[in-house]
Amino acid sequence: HYKTGESIPKELIEKMKSASKFNQGFATVEYLAESFLDMDYHSLEEVKDFNPVEFEANSMKTIGLISEIIPRYKSQYFQHIFSGGYSAGYYSYIWAEVLDSDAFAAFKEKNSLFDRELANSFRENILSKGGSEDPMILYKRFRGKEPSIEPLLKKRGLL
Numbered sequence: 001h002y003k004t005g006e007s008i009p010k011e012l013i014e015k016m017k018s019a020s021k022f023n024q025g026f027a028t029v030e031y032l033a034e035s036f037l038d039m040d041y042h043s044l045e046e047v048k049d050f051n052p053v054e055f056e057a058n059s060m061k062t063i064g065l066i067s068e069i070i071p072r073y074k075s076q077y078f079q080h081i082f083s084g085g086y087s088a089g090y091y092s093y094i095w096a097e098v099l100d101s102d103a104f105a106a107f108k109e110k111n112s113l114f115d116r117e118l119a120n121s122f123r124e125n126i127l128s129k130g131g132s133e134d135p136m137i138l139y140k141r142f143r144g145k146e147p148s149i150e151p152l153l154k155k156r157g158l159l
Helices: 010-019 024-042 052-062 079-083 091-109 116-127 135-143 150-155
Strands: none
Touching: 024 052, 024 091, 091 116, 091 135, 091 150, 116 135
């Protein structure tokens, strides 16, 4: 405590940790719905008599999104995906989280966040290569396998 110097009770710390995972299922599904909508927009081959509200509803119906979950970003909020210089890239945010979580899991598996050999492998196989080779080849060279979604699910409290 800032006045008494008393430590936070362990029970309260555990409650705060548990609360940090609250609503992650909803948030993840909502986020993925937006990613599917983005991909659907960028998969359009022809646009005639286009109704974005109907298009969005059909996109959500296709993935079986329940009515209790609606994408937080409606189609009209997606301006950045059309004018920002990239296309169908909304899913890349969650893909980046998969890569981040899986790479971090490699260090946790070594029981050291400061494992020099693994850090050097990350630097040599990922950071220093940039776009010089296929990213999956680089990642597998670092990790020894393709990235797994399990570390992200654990991080979000879904596994």
